[in-house]
Amino acid sequence: MEKTKVFTYAGTALKNLFRRPTTIGYPFQPVDYPERMRGHIEIQIEDCICCGLCMRSCPSSALKVDRQAGTWAIDRFDCVQCGYCVSVCPKKCLTMNKGYTAPETEKTWETFKKPEQPKTETAAAGGKPVMDPEKCVYCTLCAKKCPQGALTVDRKEKIWKLDSEACVACGLCASACPKKAIEMKG
Amino acid sequence: MAKRSIVPFGPQHPVLPEPVHLDLILEDETVVGAVPSIGFIHRGLEKLVEKKDYKQYVYIAERVCGICSVGHGIGYCEAVEKVMDVEVPTRADYLRTIWMELSRLHSHLLWLGLLADAMGFESLFMDSWRIREKILDMFEKTTGSRLILSVVCVGGVLKDVDSGMLNEILRVTEELKKEMKPVIDTFLNDYTVQSRLKGLGVMTRDQAVSAGAVGPMLRGSGEPYDVRALGYAAYKDLTFEPVTAQAGDAYARCEVRLKEILQSLDLLREAIEKIPEGPISVPVKGNPSGEYFMRIEQPRGEAIYYVKGNGTKFLDRFRLRTPTTSNIPPMVDMLKGCQMADVPVLILTIDPCVSCTER
Numbered sequence: 001m002e003k004t005k006v007f008t009y010a011g012t013a014l015k016n017l018f019r020r021p022t023t024i025g026y027p028f029q030p031v032d033y034p035e036r037m038r039g040h041i042e043i044q045i046e047d048c049i050c051c052g053l054c055m056r057s058c059p060s061s062a063l064k065v066d067r068q069a070g071t072w073a074i075d076r077f078d079c080v081q082c083g084y085c086v087s088v089c090p091k092k093c094l095t096m097n098k099g100y101t102a103p104e105t106e107k108t109w110e111t112f113k114k115p116e117q118p119k120t121e122t123a124a125a126g127g128k129p130v131m132d133p134e135k136c137v138y139c140t141l142c143a144k145k146c147p148q149g150a151l152t153v154d155r156k157e158k159i160w161k162l163d164s165e166a167c168v169a170c171g172l173c174a175s176a177c178p179k180k181a182i183e184m185k186g
Numbered sequence: 187m188a189k190r191s192i193v194p195f196g197p198q199h200p201v202l203p204e205p206v207h208l209d210l211i212l213e214d215e216t217v218v219g220a221v222p223s224i225g226f227i228h229r230g231l232e233k234l235v236e237k238k239d240y241k242q243y244v245y246i247a248e249r250v251c252g253i254c255s256v257g258h259g260i261g262y263c264e265a266v267e268k269v270m271d272v273e274v275p276t277r278a279d280y281l282r283t284i285w286m287e288l289s290r291l292h293s294h295l296l297w298l299g300l301l302a303d304a305m306g307f308e309s310l311f312m313d314s315w316r317i318r319e320k321i322l323d324m325f326e327k328t329t330g331s332r333l334i335l336s337v338v339c340v341g342g343v344l345k346d347v348d349s350g351m352l353n354e355i356l357r358v359t360e361e362l363k364k365e366m367k368p369v370i371d372t373f374l375n376d377y378t379v380q381s382r383l384k385g386l387g388v389m390t391r392d393q394a395v396s397a398g399a400v401g402p403m404l405r406g407s408g409e410p411y412d413v414r415a416l417g418y419a420a421y422k423d424l425t426f427e428p429v430t431a432q433a434g435d436a437y438a439r440c441e442v443r444l445k446e447i448l449q450s451l452d453l454l455r456e457a458i459e460k461i462p463e464g465p466i467s468v469p470v471k472g473n474p475s476g477e478y479f480m481r482i483e484q485p486r487g488e489a490i491y492y493v494k495g496n497g498t499k500f501l502d503r504f505r506l507r508t509p510t511t512s513n514i515p516p517m518v519d520m521l522k523g524c525q526m527a528d529v530p531v532l533i534l535t536i537d538p539c540v541s542c543t544e545r
Contacts, residue, residue, distance in 0.1 A: 038330035
C-alpha cells in the first residue's frame with residue numbers, strides 16, 4: 001500500500017556522497033572486456049578462399065571480396081558488428097574479437113591480400129563444380145557441406161544437380177568428396 | 187473565451203530523447219488540443235526487406251530501435267518461423283525469453299531515469315541508470331554486445347548460455363532486487379514524485395481501450411491486456427499475471443512499470459530454474475512462402491510483425507506496428523485539459539520510441 005513520505009531518497013543521496021565513484025577512469029584505466037565481446041572482425045587471410053559469401057551476407061555492405069585479385073577488404077566504419085559473416089564463413093577464417101577499432105578521421109577500407117600459393121586440386125580455381133558421373137557414388141556429402149544449399153543429390157534416382165545461381169564456387173564440395181568426383185572447372 | 191495560441195513542442199526538446207513534434211493549442215496555460223507530426227527519422231527499413239534475404243533481415247529488424255532490439259529480432263524470427271513451419275528448440279525459446287525479460291528490465295530502468303530527469307530529480311535519474319548498467323553488462327557477457335544483441339536467428343538462437351552465466355544472471359537479479367528497493371520506495375511514496383505525477387493525464391479504462399492504447403499505458407488504466415499471456419516463446423511455461431493499476435494517471439503508469447520490473451526479475455528466476463538442456467537452433471532450409479501476423483509484448487506494449495513470403499529468399503512485405511504508434515492517439519487525448527508545464531512529463535509517460543515508430 002502506498003504512503004506519502006518526505007526525504008525518501010535522502011539516505012541514498014547521502015551515502016552516494018561518500019561512496020567511491022561507480023564509473024571508471026577509462027581510457028586511463030583499461031576496461032576488462034568479457035570473453036564473448038564483439039568488438040571487431042579479424043581474418044585469417046591465408047585460410048580465406050575468397051568465396052564472397054561474407055560479402056553477400058553483410059547487412060551493411062561493409063565487405064568487399066575480389067576473387068581474381070585475392071583480396072578481402074573491410075570498411076570498419078560501415079561494419080555493425082552483427083557477426084553474420086562469421087557465422088556464414090565456410091572456412092571459419094573470420095572471427096569476432098575483443099576491443100573496439102581505433103577512431104580515424106577518414107573512412108578507409110582495410111585490405112588484406114591472400115599470400116601467393118600454388119593452386120591445389122581442391123582450392124577454388126575460379127570455376128563451379130562439375131561432377132564426373134563415372135566416379136560419383138551419390139553419397140550426398142557434397143550437398144551436406146554446401147554452405148549455400150546449392151547442391152541437390154538424390155541417391156535413389158542418381159541425380160546430382162547444381163543451382164548455379166546459388167553456388168559461390170567455394171570448393172567445399174570438391175574437398176568433401178570421398179571419390180574425388182568433383183572438379184572446380186565449370 | 188481566452189485567446190487561443192499555438193506553441194510548437196519539439197522536435198528538439200530537453201525531455202525528448204528522440205525527435206517528435208507537437209503543435210500544442212493553448213488557451214492561456216491550458217492545452218486544448220495537440221497535433222502530432224512525425225517523420226524526422228524515417229529510414230525506410232521496411233522496404234529493405236525486398237533487398238536483403240530473410241535471414242539477413244534479422245539484423246536489420248533488430249536495428250529498428252536500440253532499446254527494443256531483442257524484441258524486434260524475436261518478433262520477426264517467430265513470424266518467419268511460423269510461415270516456414272519451423273519448430274524452435276525449447277532451450278532457444280527459454281533463452282529468447284531470458285533476453286527479452288532482461289531487455290524489459292533495462293528499458294523500464296531507462297524510462298524511470300528519463301522520468302526522474304523530466305521531473306528534475308537528478309540523483310534518482312543517475313541511480314536508475316547506474317542499476318541499468320548491470321543489465322547491459324550481463325548482455326555483453328552472454329551475447330557479446332551491450333544493446334543490439336544480434337543473437338536471435340531464424341530457427342533458434344546463435345549463442346548458448348552455460349550454467350555459470352545463468353547463475354551469474356541469477357546473482358545479478360538478486361542484487362537488482364536489493365538495489366531497486368530505495369528506488370521503488372522513492373518513485374511510489376515520495377511526496378515530491380507523488381505531487382508531480384498523481385492525478386496527471388487521467389485516462390479511464392474505456393478511453394484507453396477505445397483510443398487503442400497498449401502496454402503500461404493501457405494496464406495503468408486497469409485493463410489487464412498483456413500479449414505475454416498468449417504464451418509465445420517460453421511464457422507458456424511460466425507463471426504470469428499481467429500487472430495493472432487502476433488510477434489511469436501518470437503515477438499509475440509509473441507504478442505499472444515498477445511492478446513489471448519486479449515481475450521480470452521473478453520471471454527471469456523461474457525461466458533460469460526451468461531451462462532445459464538441448465540444442466539451441468535447428469537448421470532452416472528453403473524459403474518462406476505465406477504470411478503471418480505475430481504479436482509480442484515489447485517493454486512499451488504490444489508490437490505486431492507481419493511477414494509475407496513469396497517462395498524466394500526475399501520477402502514480399504514486412505510490416506511492423508510498434509507500441510508507440512498505437513500510443514500516440516491516446517497521448518493526444520490525454521494532453522487535452524492539462525497544463526503546458528505538464529506536457530513534457532505526460533509525453534514521457536507513454537515511453538515514446540520514435541525511431542521504432544518511424545522505422
